[in-house]
Amino acid sequence: MDEVLRSLNRFGPELILTAALLLVVLVDASGAGARNALNRLLTGLGLLAALVACPPLARPEAAGAIFSGMLQVDAMGVFFKVLLLASSLLLLLSFTFKNSRELFGLGQGEFYALLLALTLSNLLLAAANDTVMLYLSLEMVSLTSYVMVAYMKGDRKSNEASLKYVLFGAVSTGVMVYGLSLLFGLTGSTEFGKIREALFLGVSDQNRFAAYAIVLFVFAGFAFKTAVAPLHFWCPDVYEGAPTPVTALLSVAPKAAGFAVMLRFFFGSLSSPMNGPLDLVGTLDWPAMLMVISILTMTVGNVAALSQTNMKRLLAYSSIAHAGFILMGVVSLSETGARGMMVYLLAYLFMNLGAFLVVTLIHREDGTFDLRDYAGLVRRSPFLTFAMSVFVLSLVGIPPLVGYLGKLYVFAAAIEKGLYWLALAGALNAALGAYYDFRILKTMMVEEGDPAKLSFDLPLVDKAWLVVFMIANVAPILLWGTIDGWTRSSLPLLAAR
Amino acid sequence: MNAFAVVFWALAALTVGSAAVVVLARSLIYSAFALLFTFMGVAGLYLLLGADFLATTQLLVYVGGILVLLLFGVMLTHKLYDLDLRSEVTQFAPGLVIAAGLFGLLTLTALRTEWATTGGGRAPAPTTNQIGELFMGRFLMPFEAASILLLVALMGAAMIVRRKKDA
Amino acid sequence: MIGLPHYLIVSAALFSLGTLGVLTRRNSVNVLMGLELILNSANLNLVAFSRYGSGGMTGQLFAVFVIVIAAAEVAVALAIVLTLYRLKRTSNLDEADILRG
Numbered sequence: 001m002d003e004v005l006r007s008l009n010r011f012g013p014e015l016i017l018t019a020a021l022l023l024v025v026l027v028d029a030s031g032a033g034a035r036n037a038l039n040r041l042l043t044g045l046g047l048l049a050a051l052v053a054c055p056p057l058a059r060p061e062a063a064g065a066i067f068s069g070m071l072q073v074d075a076m077g078v079f080f081k082v083l084l085l086a087s088s089l090l091l092l093l094s095f096t097f098k099n100s101r102e103l104f105g106l107g108q109g110e111f112y113a114l115l116l117a118l119t120l121s122n123l124l125l126a127a128a129n130d131t132v133m134l135y136l137s138l139e140m141v142s143l144t145s146y147v148m149v150a151y152m153k154g155d156r157k158s159n160e161a162s163l164k165y166v167l168f169g170a171v172s173t174g175v176m177v178y179g180l181s182l183l184f185g186l187t188g189s190t191e192f193g194k195i196r197e198a199l200f201l202g203v204s205d206q207n208r209f210a211a212y213a214i215v216l217f218v219f220a221g222f223a224f225k226t227a228v229a230p231l232h233f234w235c236p237d238v239y240e241g242a243p244t245p246v247t248a249l250l251s252v253a254p255k256a257a258g259f260a261v262m263l264r265f266f267f268g269s270l271s272s273p274m275n276g277p278l279d280l281v282g283t284l285d286w287p288a289m290l291m292v293i294s295i296l297t298m299t300v301g302n303v304a305a306l307s308q309t310n311m312k313r314l315l316a317y318s319s320i321a322h323a324g325f326i327l328m329g330v331v332s333l334s335e336t337g338a339r340g341m342m343v344y345l346l347a348y349l350f351m352n353l354g355a356f357l358v359v360t361l362i363h364r365e366d367g368t369f370d371l372r373d374y375a376g377l378v379r380r381s382p383f384l385t386f387a388m389s390v391f392v393l394s395l396v397g398i399p400p401l402v403g404y405l406g407k408l409y410v411f412a413a414a415i416e417k418g419l420y421w422l423a424l425a426g427a428l429n430a431a432l433g434a435y436y437d438f439r440i441l442k443t444m445m446v447e448e449g450d451p452a453k454l455s456f457d458l459p460l461v462d463k464a465w466l467v468v469f470m471i472a473n474v475a476p477i478l479l480w481g482t483i484d485g486w487t488r489s490s491l492p493l494l495a496a497r
Numbered sequence: 498m499n500a501f502a503v504v505f506w507a508l509a510a511l512t513v514g515s516a517a518v519v520v521l522a523r524s525l526i527y528s529a530f531a532l533l534f535t536f537m538g539v540a541g542l543y544l545l546l547g548a549d550f551l552a553t554t555q556l557l558v559y560v561g562g563i564l565v566l567l568l569f570g571v572m573l574t575h576k577l578y579d580l581d582l583r584s585e586v587t588q589f590a591p592g593l594v595i596a597a598g599l600f601g602l603l604t605l606t607a608l609r610t611e612w613a614t615t616g617g618g619r620a621p622a623p624t625t626n627q628i629g630e631l632f633m634g635r636f637l638m639p640f641e642a643a644s645i646l647l648l649v650a651l652m653g654a655a656m657i658v659r660r661k662k663d664a
Numbered sequence: 665m666i667g668l669p670h671y672l673i674v675s676a677a678l679f680s681l682g683t684l685g686v687l688t689r690r691n692s693v694n695v696l697m698g699l700e701l702i703l704n705s706a707n708l709n710l711v712a713f714s715r716y717g718s719g720g721m722t723g724q725l726f727a728v729f730v731i732v733i734a735a736a737e738v739a740v741a742l743a744i745v746l747t748l749y750r751l752k753r754t755s756n757l758d759e760a761d762i763l764r765g
Contacts, residue, residue, distance in 0.1 A: 147653030
């Protein structure tokens with residue numbers, strides 16, 4: 001009982017989100033006239049309150065495992081909590097039911113409830129410290145996503161996408177839980193820390209095969225969630241079929257949560273800090289495996305994106321490629337690698353939300369997601385073109401934009417560890433990514449558009465949000481020191497065990 | 498061969514045999530009913546392993562809930578007068594190779610690996626008490642999180658299936 | 665003497681059969697059945713390790729959660745299958761082909 005009370009003290013953000021979720025459900029069920037506006041307000045306030053409740057958790061005194069080792073509270077966790085809450089809040093504020101042609105007219109109450117549930121699940125996932133919690137929160141995130149993707153239930157494409165998503169995801173996590181069951185058998189425990197202790201003394205040759213098989217099976221679940229090859233197949237279809245605001249959120253938040261828990265699992269139970277730099281537990285060389293996957297992911301994502309004309313599919317493949325880059329941070333088993341991952345995910349949040357907002361606005365105006373219809377956009381809406389250019393250049397990784405910062409860290413981590421082939425593959429892929437990213441710019445600015453299409457002006461609100469995202473893409477380079485310090489101080493995770 | 502072994506082999510045969518029917522049967526209804534036997538076989542195996550609470554939960558939730566839901570799914574997605582509830586199979590051979598390979602690898606793993614058995618495991622005993630205590634103790638967080646999960650699943654499934662246009 | 669390996673092999677068989685079902689079946693409900701086989705095999709592992717291994721009751725608790733999640737998943741999946749069926753009159757995955765690539 002004491003344990004529970006003490007844990008609740010450090011569970012603020014999640015409790016706030018749960019309360020908000022229940023309130024939204026009740027308000028929606030009440031059928032009151034103003035319930036949509038009220039729910040939107042409740043959701044926004046809930047997310048904001050949860051965000052405000054996060055920083056106190058970053059103090060060293062607050063760190064530790066809560067709820068009998070199920071969740072871990074630490075500074076790195078707070079980084080991810082803030083990131084996840086911010087992404088949901090930004091989504092809520094910038095993508096509205098009015099500026100999305102797809103969501104217009106659909107029920108709003110459930111959307112807000114699902115948004116809160118997804119955010120709550122993301123927070124739990126990013127803090128998971130036990131395989132039971134890992135599986136449970138992973139499935140919570142997945143289930144909420146499945147439902148959100150199926151939101152446009154009258155639309156056939158959306159339903160097909162969510163069906164493929166469900167089946168693919170359920171099987172991937174089913175394989176993962178089989179791996180987790182074997183891990184339980186091998187180590188006799190489900191807590192990450194205890195698993196590490198059990199494997200610490202070395203994995204005997206007899207057990208080595210089982211250990212590698214377990215890593216592969218468990219990685220299936222992670223690979224699915226973060227859309228990493230070879231389990232990325234669901235990504236383009238789901239991104240295309242889901243309503244764009246949902247796609248925007250899915251590309252950022254569950255991915256970040258998935259990477260956070262991947263970090264906790266791989267760094268926390270399959271490696272140990274020995275005299276500083278992390279070392280492999282039981283000489284299980286999983287980074288080698290992940291390196292192959294990272295290169296494969298980057299390449300597959302970039303190559304497939306080259307031929308895409310549907311903007312949502314293109315951004316989906318781009319998303320897959322970026323996941324490959326982020327994986328480089330995990331492969332470089334080091335503090336720099338972890339920090340690289342965190343910075344990249346932060347950068348990715350702003351780049352991607354911005355890009356998807358532009359896509360949504362263009363869809364509202366023209367009703368198309370086809371890149372070829374973006375031709376001549378510079379003449380019709382220079383502001384939108386400029387905004388998209390900022391986001392695209394950031395995705396490519398051009399300094400001084402935030403995308404560059406992310407890539408810098410992961411490349412630095414790889415080179416620092418001597419993984420030159422990985423860095424080379426990454427560099428080639430970055431160049432490949434530049435090709436289709438610049439093609440977007442070329443289409444918008446250089447190509448002749450349809451003269452019959454008129455110029456259009458954006459509502460002030462949308463312009464304001466685009467400005468916010470643009471600033472978010474540019475400002476971090478100026479705040480580099482702050483960000484660096486923030487991520488550096490967020491990593492006692494590895495030492496506090 | 499003592500009685501325990503006989504029962505084990507019978508249940509194992511039931512489970513694996515009906516699982517094969519689930520996967521290979523042409524008719525969807527046959528698969529669904531074979532799945533029933535698989536679930537029952539697994540519940541029996543749980544009993545042999547001393548997990549009485551889990552066996553009951555398996556029967557209640559899997560057979561009584563999930564299987565019934567699957568049967569509804571089967572029934573509602575086929576015109577009732579069209580009793581040709583066939584399910585086509587694509588590219589059977591590669592799948593078979595992969596599955597057979599997996600079985601071989603996993604069996605090898607199961608036999609070769611030294612699983613963590615120091616401390617001897619637990620003798621079969623009624624488990625409900627302990628499970629209850631653990632739910633309120635160590636597993637409180639997943640327990641509560643699961644309730645949110647079920648809320649979302651409930652809301653989500655209802656929202657997706659609801660026919661009327663909402664405002 | 666029946667011991668741990670016996671149960672592990674049974675669950676390996678279930679897992680393989682489930683994978684076979686998932687890979688080769690075209691009907692979504694059949695794929696769901698394959699998925700249930702996979703989840704049951706994992707549960708069998710967990711309970712077997714709980715009995716014979718050093719993990720204690722944790723295995724059985726984990727299994728309970730897997731059952732709960734399986735139920736929720738099937739509910740949502742079938743809701744989507746039903747909606748798709750209403751729109752298109754088929755639950756064959758091969759005919760779900762609007763999304764290419």
